[in-house]
Amino acid sequence: MKEKESYHRLNPTWCKGCGLYGVFDALKRAAAALGLEPEDLVIVTGIGCHGRLNNYFHAYGFHGLHGRTMPVATGIKLVNPRLQVVAVSGDGDAYSIGLGHFIHALRKNVGLTYIIVDNRIYALTEGQASPTTDFGMVTLSTPLGSKDFPIDGPSLALAAGGTFIARGFSGEVAHLASLIERGMKHDGFALIDILSPCVTHNKVNSYDWYKKHIVHVEDLPGYSPRDKAKAWEVLSNPEKIAVGLIYEEDKPSFEELVLADREKPIASLDLKVDAPRLGKIADRFR
Amino acid sequence: MIKDLAVMIAGKAGDGVLFTGNVLAKLLKRHGWEIVTSRDFPSNIRGEATCYTVRASLDKIYGLGDQVNILLAFDCEAILAHLPEIAENGIVFCDGQGLINPTPEQTRGKTFHRFSLRALARERFGQEIFKNVMALGALTYVLGLDSSVSDGIISDMFLERKGEEVVRKNIDAARFGYEKAREITAETERHPLTKRADDDRILISGDEAIGLGALAAGCRYFAAYPICPASEIWQWLVHYLPDFGGAVVQTEDELAALNMTLGASFAGARAMTSTSGPGASLMMEAFSLAGMAEIPAVIAHVQRLGPATGMPTKSQQGDIMQWIFGSHGEFPRIVLAPGTVGECFDLTVGAFNLADKYQCPVIILTELDMGQNFRTTRTFDFLKVRIDRGKLLSPGELMGLSDFKRYEITADGTSPRSLPSWKNGVHLAESLEHNEKGYRDEDPLNRRRMMEKRMRKLDPAWPDLFPPRIWGCQKADVGFIASGSTLGAILEAMEQLRVKNIPSRFLQLRTLWPFPAAEVRQFLEECRDIFVVEHNFSGELATLIKSQVSPCVELKNILNYSTLPFTPKEIVEPVLRSRR
Secondary structure, rough: OOOHHHEEOOOOOOOOOOHHHHHHHHHHHHHHHOOOOHHHHEEEOOOOHHHHHHHEEEEEEEEEOOHHHHHHHHHHHOOOOOOEEEEEEEHHHHHHHHHHHHHHHHHHHHEEEEEEEEEEOOOOOOEOOOOOOOOOOOOOOOOOOOOOOOOOOOHHHOOOOEEEEEEEEEOOOHHHHHHHHHHHOOOOOOOEEEOOOOOOOOOOOOOOHHHHHHEHHHHOOOOHHHHHHHHHHHHHHOOOOEEEEEEEEOOOOOHHOOOOOOOOOOHOOOOOOHHHHHHHHHHHOO | OEEEEEEEEEEOOOOOOHHHHHHHHHHHHHHHEEEEEEEEOOOOOOOOOOEEEEEOOOOOOOOOOEEEEEEEEHHHHHHHHHHHEEEEEEEEEEOOOOOOOOHHHHHHEEEEEEOHHHHHHHHHHOOHHHHHHHHHHEEEEEEEEHHHHHHHHHHHHHHHHHHHHHHHHHHHHHHHHHHHHHHOOHHHHHHOOOOOOOOOOOEEEEHHHHHHHHHHOOEEEEEEEEOOOOOOHHHHHHOOHHHOOOOOOOOOHHHHHHHOOOOOHHHHHOEEEEEEEHHHHHHHHHHHHHHHHHEEEEEEEEEEEEEOOEEEEEEEEOHHHHHHHHHOOOOOOOEEOOOOOOHHHHHHHHHHHHHHHHHHHHHEEEEEHHHHOOEEOOOOHHHHHOOOOOOOHHHHHOOOOOOOOOOOOOOOOOOOOOOOOOOOOOOEEEEEOEEOOOEEOOOHHHHHHHHHHHHOHHHHHHOOOOOOEEEEEOOOOOOEEEOOOHHHHHHHHHHHHHHHOOOOOEEEOOOOEEOOOOHHHHHHHHEEEEEEOOOOOOHHHHHHHHHHOOOOEEEEEEEOOOOOOHOOOOOHHHHHHHHO
8 A cells, every 4th residue: 555645746737527527547556556656657648638747746657649559559558467567548548549449458467457437428639529428419520519439348348358348427436436446456358438528518428417327236136346237237237337447357467378487577688689599590591 | 613503493383482492492401502592482272383593602792693504394385485594605404395495596605404393293203293303403403403402491380290101202313313413414504503601691681580589689579461472480489489488379460560569568468560561551550559658569561562552472662751750740760771681680680679678669670582582691790689678667666766757858868768567657548648757738838838849759779770782992982882682783883893994982872770870971972973872662761861861962763663682783784875
């Protein structure tokens, strides 16, 4: 256990009331609960309002390109599996431009925690429709209402073989922190999809709206995150949005399968040139 | 005495042309001959015409030459397609019953033999597939080669994977082919080759040499998406990197391949990716990120014929501008172009040191002709390989710093680096414009200072870059400028010109960017007629020279945008024409 303020670098300047404040706080709480040293945590972010997180959070960080958090984070994790690697994306980053990367990192079961802060809008660019925007919603890019049907990240993840699928709400920070903490402990890919209001550009999906529409799976009698059929059932409910740990299973992580020895990170290998050994390899071309 | 000879094996994709060609190349190499191979094959697995040429010479060669002395064809169409390439006194073996109706003109001075390889293989061994090793045996006879050497190669190829029985059967088939060739070939038709000591040489493709260079240089993370003709780098490394403690990862696309390489490099690995054609276009996005976040990365680009999907199995040099001027924004990058397989190794080792030292992307730009074909070279000197990680600090050095700044503005433009998990080195790798600490900063003065810092990084790089190499005469009116695998044809063209009393020299550019303007300017001043030889349509290299050397003398372009690499003749003729 560490003091959560040991990860605090700067006070954020997101819009007052933005869901990202809750995400920022929950991430600090989860890291503190696990007692992570700031140098052992790497936060990889994409492009969007969430991308400012690196400026406020004291840890190693990689603020890359729009949609490309997954391959960057995978490269980091494989080279040094001792690191706690957390990727953070918005709905545009993860479910639009980076959707292909998301599915593949997930099916490889790379040991990443992927926090997707879903505000159902492109906020940084002033409010265009995103892949999770409600059908019919009027936005800057859809003045006549969105004609696209929204996609649901956790359902995609379940179909693609996800091994840890959770959804939180940035209005419930303690609950969210516990999901992130469990995700970080999961040996494999952990998805934390977060319902996160944008107070400036999305007047529909507000804190109150979410409070009325969410249901906690832990409150459902007999719910087990190990039961895939149940997971499908709650994810397909048109009335209620399921939050909590929706699904979990054990599968070997990508690092475990690909690396010869997770305790000998590629990052700390001695690169000394072994000329006799290389000479023997070259002899195969004789 | 024969000093130089080319054998072509032709057929349909799936016939086993590749197998026969590969073994023949190794067989000739083990007889002490210098080898260059060339595969001309379609982008499919079965059914379309394919051919494999093995050229052997007592002299050092780098290219394929102009003609074929022996053609062994698994079908008749191949004969008609390749007749014009067959030399005087050439010999042609043809399997199959198709129509061959060459005119007497076409056949003059050449010998044709029907050689029913398939039928004989079926009859004797019950399987057509043995025709390939029979063909090898036949060529062993015609070329007067040592059967025990070919037995050894067959054994090396099959013993471990398929066992003794398969080895024995294949050696029998080779012997059978040898005897059958003896029955149908007159002694005077043979092309007997001498045997020399096979000294300290290897037979290797450019892609394999890049892989071996990467392994020696300490590359321990490789991420790529399958693409012709770059996959061989990966397919070679995948057998070795895990044993060296590293990892090879197949990504979902080339966007991921380069981004993953950057993540791996940020975390401390010497990391690399490889690609070609459309894959390179997808990498353009992250290429810019490597420049902005100052992350070392090595990208091997084995050029194929474009645009678009183009012709994935044909060589070209049409992507030079893409790496030198490509992607959004301005950032330093280094582009290297090996002209020999030895340089594929040396420049790859150099690329990793340059990437670490100058904290920027380094491109090894080669072509299918270099990447996929095999050439003999002296074996690589691993004792000479040095690893220089530049300003990567050690955890101890980092602890001694009072204020670590990842993007510190330094006189030489390069800043100290720390790795995740190292105390006192926490920083942000940032794709937004950032301050010295790595955090986003839109201040105009900061922008100017950071831009200048990045853009001056390569100013002191000259001693570490690969200078152009000058081949040929000390003084000559005719000068060639080129880069990459056109080298082989140019060197032979120079020899053919020398025989005609036209001396020439050749400036081989091995670093394309930063551009070696001083050396090029001097070369331009020393020659009267400059020919820039390029395997592309628009003369990208000549355009580059004109943009970097000003004022620039007139440059004549010798261009080839066909599906096949240059022959020496295609370079000699325009030079002769220009002198008329």
